Amino acid sequence: MTDTRKSPSLFVFLAVLLGFTLLMTLLSEGYGSGHLSTSFIKTLGKTLCLCLAALAMDLIWGYAGILSLGHMAFFAIGGYMIGMWLMYARTREIVEAALSQGGLPATPQELEQGIASQIFGVVGASDLPAIWGFAYSFPLQMALVVLVPGLLALVFGWLAFRSRVTGVYLSILTQAMTLALALYLFQNDSGLRGNNGLSGLQNLPGLTDVGQDKLSMWFFWASALALGLAYLLMTWIVSGKFGSVIRAIRDDEARVRFLGYSVEGYKLFVFTLTAVIIALAGALYYPQAGIINPAELAPTASIYLAVWVAIGGRGRLYGAVIGAAVVSLLSSWFTGGRAPSIPLGFGTLDWVNWWQVLLGLTFVLVTLFAPKGLGGLFDTLAGLRSPNRRGAPLGPDQGALQEREALK
Template sequence: MKNTFIARHPSVLIFLACLAVFTLVVTLMSHAYGTGGLSTSFVKTLGRTLCLCLVALAMDLVWGYCGILSLGHFAFFGLGGYMIGMWLMYARTEIIVTESLANSPIPPTAQEVQDAIGTQIFGVVGSSDFPLIWSFAHSLTLQLLLVLLIPGVLALVFGWLAFRSRVTGVYLSILTQAMTLALSLYLFQNESGLRGNNGLSGLQNLPGVSAGQDAISVWFLWASALALGLGYLLAAWVVSGKFGSVVRGIRDDEARVRFLGYSVEGYKLFIFTLTAIIAAIAGALYYPQAGIINPGEVAPIASIYLAVWVAIGGRGRLYGAVIGAAVVSLVSTWFTGGLVPALNLGFYRIDWVDWWLVLLGLSFVLVTLFAPKGIGGLFDLVTDRMAPNRHGADYGPDKGSLREGEGQE
């Protein structure tokens, strides 16, 4: 038992237990399966927050552990949403069109049904033809595969080109941001095949499911919690052992790790691609709960927010990234939802809806200057107090190295 992964990393079990308790409490307080103490809209907010925690986890893995400050990971998040949104919109429109044509004197042909679906979806951009990228929109299985393949292949190609050229630091960050901007500008065009600025809407309705939004919101909460739990377990496994040590070594001294004979580019490419897929899964669960996705969701500013969440929560700590995303997301909902009354200073009225981004930026600056370990660093205060009083000189330069008395045992 002492050699099992969970036994060697008890924090993983604690996190999974807390996540399970949270999911159970929300379920028992929902309208569909509990007392109704939580509104359906707030259950959806909590479900979306879990998805944001998952993409923050991916960001912490690529930035906090591997040292790659990617300002484009929200692009993969958005692509995951677009891939599942295409099936949701197609299947829902197909049901509407089929029902409307059912009473026609002459039964419609398959081509007429297809044309009617195309007109319903793309009429807003002046078209009725299905673009090539919608070739698999009729199949849920294929679109789920595309959720993984499209962001994964994009990350693989981009990472291979960038890492083989040994682009690092701020230059790599600028490249990832440029990739995100290019994708956002492309999606804004009507010719993109994804309805341009209008985006995809009506995603909150599950085709063929008669259950109401009360039940659907809880189902997505369960799916989001399961994805976050599995993602946390996977991330913890990746950063443990020899592989995790090499990844952290790349973050701290990439040249030295390369000198030792490790394929730095291979490690970085694996982490970059894996985290892109995790981000896409998070997006595929997020946007059906949001109900709509448009190119603005893929804008570079969203990826910058993502880095801010991780920094506030505590970079290089998996639980820190989750805490940061959860806290900022819920506080943002509180401030921007009009729940906080305006503050009238007499000479000026502070509307928190307008001032929220200022508070977020100020929080980021304060955390960077005075608490670089973020919110997650508060747990160090507890663990340091619980640690035994160890005496003797360190055998190694790192905190936690063996000391003289322990080395003789």
């Protein structure tokens, strides 16, 4: 059986997350002293969602060895699914208030027509597409947050893994899937407002009297809770036999298949599970962002996800969280215009334009000289070392708590 007590990082992580959540609550505008602005709390909440996505990416890449460059597509799908309910329910309140001023109660047909015109008038349509058939129901849309990305990942993964597509070819396929989905959503007749996307998601239906200072804290708490539960789940998975098998698949897939394990089944389970977790992260992220559009599905977003995990240290759950948090917060600081420009005599170094170059350079340097990432620093401070295997084969991946040893 799985024993999470063998993973001391679990209790350290949960304690740090709890302490951080309590501290931010005490400093927030909604429930504390007001030292932290509502916009900053939203930034922290979104960062926790990105950490949750990185955690899932570490499971599939760092532990199972599957480099998916399309998982942020599931992140956006989760956002679209919850965004449909948020936009529909909020628009319904506005339309009902407007029609009630006429003196006579609106018919269901008038109400439906008014909602459709409000939402899709921007793309020249006046009818609700069929995919909005469950947008009136929060429970049904939450079910779709799980079912839509889960089924997409299940079908895609089954087709790819049964064909034994691996390595860079699988990465290209996942990126192609993301690009195709993004190009489709850019069309106005996709049923999701094309390039306009879904907006006004920060306004929760029925809670117009609750300020954003309190709503931001609610989402911050929900994001922290989701991250903590996901970390507990991931630790439970990788600490037992299942974790040993997927690490073996990462290091020597042919040998694991020869031993009689269903390699494709393990891969498919991890691929689908991580897709659902990332979709839930997206469902928490976009109400805090307030808007979602097809640009969120760009393949570069999934590349960023891999960069976060690599910088944090793949094969370490806490490393993925550290990498996502550090890079995300630095990105907000550099691209938000808060980083001072540096005069160079012949020109000015503007971080808004050069931040991505710095990020790319950091990724290259970490890959070449510090494959254990930022998480490796914590290993050193904590005195954690890889087990001495006395020259036994350790697999090709140096970034997953493995070491190079001389034959003895």
